[in-house]
Amino acid sequence: MNAAHHLPVLAIVLPLVFAYLMPLFDRWRRGWCTPAALGVLAVSFVASLAMAWQVMTGGPYYYQMGNWPPPWGIELNIDYLAVFTAITMTGVSLVVLVYASKDLLHELKPHLLGWYYTLYLLLVASMVGMALTNDIFNLFVFVEICAIAACGIISIKSNKECLEASFKYLILSTLGSGCLLLAIALLYMVTGHLNFTYIAQALPEAMRLYPYNILAALALLLVGMGVKAALFPLHVWLPDAHSSAPSPSSAVLSGLVIKIYAVSLLRVLYQVFPADIFEVTPVLNILLWMSTLAIIAGSMFAIVQEDIKKMLAYSSVAQIGYVFMGFAIVDFFALTGGILHVFNHAMMKAMLFMAAGAFIYSTGVRHLSGLKGIGHTMPVPAVAFAIGALAMVGIPLTNGFISKWYLVLGALHDGQPFFAAVILLSSLLNGIYYLPIIVNAFFSEPQGRVAAPLPLPRQMQVPLIILGLGCLLFGIAPSLILGLIYRASEALLGL
Amino acid sequence: MERLLHNYPYMVAVVLFVLGVYTILSQENLMKKIIGTNIMSSAIFLLFISAGNIAGGSPPIISKGYVPPEGVVLVNPLPAALILTGIVVSFSLTAFALSIVIKLHDYYGTIEADEILKLRSEL
Numbered sequence: 001m002n003a004a005h006h007l008p009v010l011a012i013v014l015p016l017v018f019a020y021l022m023p024l025f026d027r028w029r030r031g032w033c034t035p036a037a038l039g040v041l042a043v044s045f046v047a048s049l050a051m052a053w054q055v056m057t058g059g060p061y062y063y064q065m066g067n068w069p070p071p072w073g074i075e076l077n078i079d080y081l082a083v084f085t086a087i088t089m090t091g092v093s094l095v096v097l098v099y100a101s102k103d104l105l106h107e108l109k110p111h112l113l114g115w116y117y118t119l120y121l122l123l124v125a126s127m128v129g130m131a132l133t134n135d136i137f138n139l140f141v142f143v144e145i146c147a148i149a150a151c152g153i154i155s156i157k158s159n160k161e162c163l164e165a166s167f168k169y170l171i172l173s174t175l176g177s178g179c180l181l182l183a184i185a186l187l188y189m190v191t192g193h194l195n196f197t198y199i200a201q202a203l204p205e206a207m208r209l210y211p212y213n214i215l216a217a218l219a220l221l222l223v224g225m226g227v228k229a230a231l232f233p234l235h236v237w238l239p240d241a242h243s244s245a246p247s248p249s250s251a252v253l254s255g256l257v258i259k260i261y262a263v264s265l266l267r268v269l270y271q272v273f274p275a276d277i278f279e280v281t282p283v284l285n286i287l288l289w290m291s292t293l294a295i296i297a298g299s300m301f302a303i304v305q306e307d308i309k310k311m312l313a314y315s316s317v318a319q320i321g322y323v324f325m326g327f328a329i330v331d332f333f334a335l336t337g338g339i340l341h342v343f344n345h346a347m348m349k350a351m352l353f354m355a356a357g358a359f360i361y362s363t364g365v366r367h368l369s370g371l372k373g374i375g376h377t378m379p380v381p382a383v384a385f386a387i388g389a390l391a392m393v394g395i396p397l398t399n400g401f402i403s404k405w406y407l408v409l410g411a412l413h414d415g416q417p418f419f420a421a422v423i424l425l426s427s428l429l430n431g432i433y434y435l436p437i438i439v440n441a442f443f444s445e446p447q448g449r450v451a452a453p454l455p456l457p458r459q460m461q462v463p464l465i466i467l468g469l470g471c472l473l474f475g476i477a478p479s480l481i482l483g484l485i486y487r488a489s490e491a492l493l494g495l
Numbered sequence: 496m497e498r499l500l501h502n503y504p505y506m507v508a509v510v511l512f513v514l515g516v517y518t519i520l521s522q523e524n525l526m527k528k529i530i531g532t533n534i535m536s537s538a539i540f541l542l543f544i545s546a547g548n549i550a551g552g553s554p555p556i557i558s559k560g561y562v563p564p565e566g567v568v569l570v571n572p573l574p575a576a577l578i579l580t581g582i583v584v585s586f587s588l589t590a591f592a593l594s595i596v597i598k599l600h601d602y603y604g605t606i607e608a609d610e611i612l613k614l615r616s617e618l
Binding site: 137141144147148151152155158160163164166167170171174175177178181182185188189194 | 512515516519525528529532535536539542543546573574577580581584587588591592595596598599602603611615
């Protein structure tokens with residue numbers, strides 16, 4: 001039993017423990033809070049990378065919590081998808097936290113900083129937990145931690161908009177977790193297990209005896225996870241919540257939190273339910289059409305927005321549609337595109353929200369028409385915003401192009417050119433609302449508060465530069481991450 | 496029909512669940528929305544517990560070396576343990592939601608969603 005064997009539990013438990021130490025640090029030595037939180041996330045990130053190395057060289061493995069063997073104990077499943085998701089979650093949240101350490105001083109009262117880190121670390125721990133767990137009830141517990149922490153980092157600003165948005169999110173999120181718990185109850189009733197592997201073994205037999213229970217569980221699961229992942233008709237909470245929250249919160253909520261529910265749903269659909277259930281129910285077709293609606297409607301709503309953060313929030317509704325579309329077209333390339341988009345969109349959207357936050361920090365302007373000429377006075381965030389916007393549209397040499405390429409390839413390969421056309425159309429729509437901002441930023445004269453912005457601290461510039469270079473790097477050399485994703489989709493499709 | 500009567504706890508749970516969801520979606524009062532979430536969670540707890548229960552079974556309290564006598568059936572303890580977690584979760588969500596409602600009341604002086612909307616549009 002060496003330390004390398006316990007990496008999975010380290011990646012989850014360390015942020016959890018430090019989350020509760022943060023308020024103490026805040027009382028004792030306020031200056032230590034930020035380095036401690038950054039250090040913990042860095043360790044978690046390195047642990048995820050090390051797990052990826054283990055999995056790539058030695059294959060997937062299971063970790064038994066506290067040495068209790070399944071089916072009684074909780075098991076962590078360290079496979080390709082799990083390490084990919086863990087790397088995305090810890091990596092992006094680490095970069096956003098660097099930004100948050102300065103931006104929050106501006107947006108929050110100083111004594112709340114320690115509490116913010118508590119919520120933030122809880123959020124990251126729960127997301128890594130959801131990525132790694134192989135136990136459906138453990139998944140539910142992490143979903144709940146994530147829901148409360150996510151509402152917390154919205155309402156911590158405690159102005160009217162944040163509180164209202166947070167209440168709406170909390171109630172709908174409770175509705176979603178209710179559906180999820182009911183689905184778990186129905187699955188447990190017919191299979192007698194909570195471990196994914198054991199449920200998957202027992203389901204074909206149970207399917208014959210109690211088909212209605214399983215269909216009801218499937219529907220509830222779809223609604224529960226759909227509400228939390230903001231799949232189109234269930235997205236009503238997202239725009240307010242993501243636009244009113246402090247900017248670093250918006251970056252993690254839009255970039256990471258809605259994705260982790262999508263990935264969990266993917267795992268349950270593909271690894272727990274038997275493949276023949278999708279022949280008797282049109283679940284994947286429903287998902288496909290919902291994601292199509294999300295892509296089109298999300299972009300349409302984004303076009304009419306005047307507020308920069310609200311526009312980015314509606315753009316997230318559209319982008320989560322791409323992820324679900326990749327999952328719902330049962331095809332190797334589409335699945336690869338969907339999983340890749342989880343990673344790419346996490347980087348792009350976190351960067352866009354941080355750039356928007358930088359504009360608001362320095363000039364106080366949230367209105368899109370007020371940002372004319374910002375490229376002259378604030379070059380770093382404006383260039384980062386431009387890279388992110390181009391990646392959203394899917395211009396070649398940016399990472400957004402690669403994931404759209406795989407999605408289109410998958411749709412064509414599966415013989416559904418209509419959905420390829422949807423992706424192309426939505427790229428046009430993305431262009432309609434992103435490109436004018438870039439043009440205005442660089443080709444107009446700065447006026448008013450934009451002409452004399454406050455200087456941006458270095459801690460807020462460096463994350464933008466890192467993510468901007470990341471977007472270009474993974475657009476030019478996608479093979480850095482594709483090897484892992486290929487294996488993840490092969491494992492999910494059972495190839 | 497006989498099956499329905501035999502499974503009556505499930506029927507009650509389903510009715511309660513739908514009632515809870517309806518309350519959340521239809522009521523304007525924020526407190527009533529919170530009560531709706533609680534009705535909904537209670538329905539799930541009822542369903543989960545009744546799934547683990549065996550009529551006439553004895554409680555699963557055993558010590559080392561204990562062999563249940565002939566004809567005694569022990570109730571499945573796992574659903575109870577899971578629901579204990581579920582209750583804690585539901586409790587903390589309720590507490591958080593209530594604290595937000597208090598703050599909203601401080602700002603607006605009302606906890607009716609439609610009145611808050613009206614106050615906001617007047618600003």
